[in-house]
Amino acid sequence: MDTYDVLVVGAGHGGAQIVASLRQQGFKGSIGMIGDEVDAPYERPPLSKAYLAGETSVDQLLLRPQAFWIEQEIALKTGLRVTSVDAQAHQVRCASGEQFGYRHLVWATGGQPRRLVCKGSDLAGIHVVRTRAQVDAMRDEVVHAKNVVIIGGGYIGLETAAILAKAGKSVCVIEAQDRVLARVTSPVVSAFYEEEHRRHGVRILTKTSIESLLGDKGRIAGVLLSNGEVLPADMAVVGIGLIPEVSALMDAGAVCTNGVDIDAQCRTTLLDVYALGDCVNYVNAFADGARVRLESVQNANDQAKVVATNIIGIAQASYSAVPWFWSNQYDLKLQTVGLNIGYDQTVVRGNPDNRSFSVVYLRKGKIIALDCINAARDFVFGKKLVAQGVVATAAQLEDVHVDLNSLAASAASATVGVL
């Protein structure tokens, strides 16, 4: 049995970053990394964007060149799935029966796309968008598809809708809530994106749920809605959320509540076991005391850097990075900074009709988040405002002649004055 000083389970965004950070910070110990996909770590965001559109190759997705793993002496083991953890013995076991030992374990497994459970959900032609292999399967089929139904109006569903509409498919998005992106953004941003998609010919049905999927010779042929309407479909894409991949840790006794619970240093409740990325649940400094599970590259990467520092042990690092996220649809780049949890006021900066604007979220007058659509300057300066917890008035924020940088600068000098 091979034993590593650091064993990382999950060869994705966070996994690739932790091993890179360890070596960058001078860690000389042995490192193993186990991933259940056949690929070396690659970027996931393009899967619903440029890669789906056929504009990016598999090689361009790779997070590190192939030579990196050898040069950095990282034992990368792909196509292996860890199924159990023995936290006392400091060992993991794979589905293949192979076992590995560790001094420190880092759990970076992301999650599985949530599947539909209605009648017909096992028909051929129903796709999810999480892995390169899944998107390849979808790309092979989409060539022959005319009518595509997308179930779920979140970022992944909408990004997929944009690519498929541009490819000339007839696309319908079904969303159970009363607006798309309801979980993550404000009504003004939801309305803007609904309108954009409709302009591109995408049909959007909100407050709509699915009764069953209808088949023909084992393949999807239509979608029966609960209002009785039948949508023709020769392909469906399901984007209804993620189930964090933590069952092995849970079985080992780790506290898990919607993902594995970690503390500010990214430690689980198991001795010598850290966790990071999409699979963790933690109190984020920007969430007003709430526990959150974030699905973003920034979150996975920044937590990986914290874990690396803590494993090396030169200093104790706590996670406190400002959250940010992006989404590309058509020629629109949305950049979000902060978390809008518990906002009590929104201010629209700029005009949605000009397709360049921001929505600023405030809680008791304090700026807690911004959604910036084709408004990169607002995003850059907004980061500072959120990091500093700047208090501003609606009049200041909605006046596009007031540069957000000046608000950040004056807040910084006010703080210096107080000190």
Ligand SMILES: Cc1cc2nc3c(=O)[nH]c(=O)nc-3n(C[C@H](O)[C@H](O)[C@H](O)COP(=O)(O)OP(=O)(O)OC[C@H]3O[C@@H](n4cnc5c(N)ncnc54)[C@H](O)[C@@H]3O)c2cc1C
């Ligand atoms: C289509 C799509 C578009 C996205 N777009 C954006 C975007 O625009 N901006 C953004 O910030 N984020 C985006 N994200 C989210 C981002 O990709 C994730 O937040 C990020 O990948 C999380 O990194 P991670 O390391 O936690 O998990 P992953 O990158 O998912 O890596 C986890 C890896 O662990 C493997 N694994 C799981 N269980 C086991 C096991 N038991 N044994 C071995 N291996 C295992 C998985 O197969 C996977 O390869 C997108 C995600 C998807 C799917």
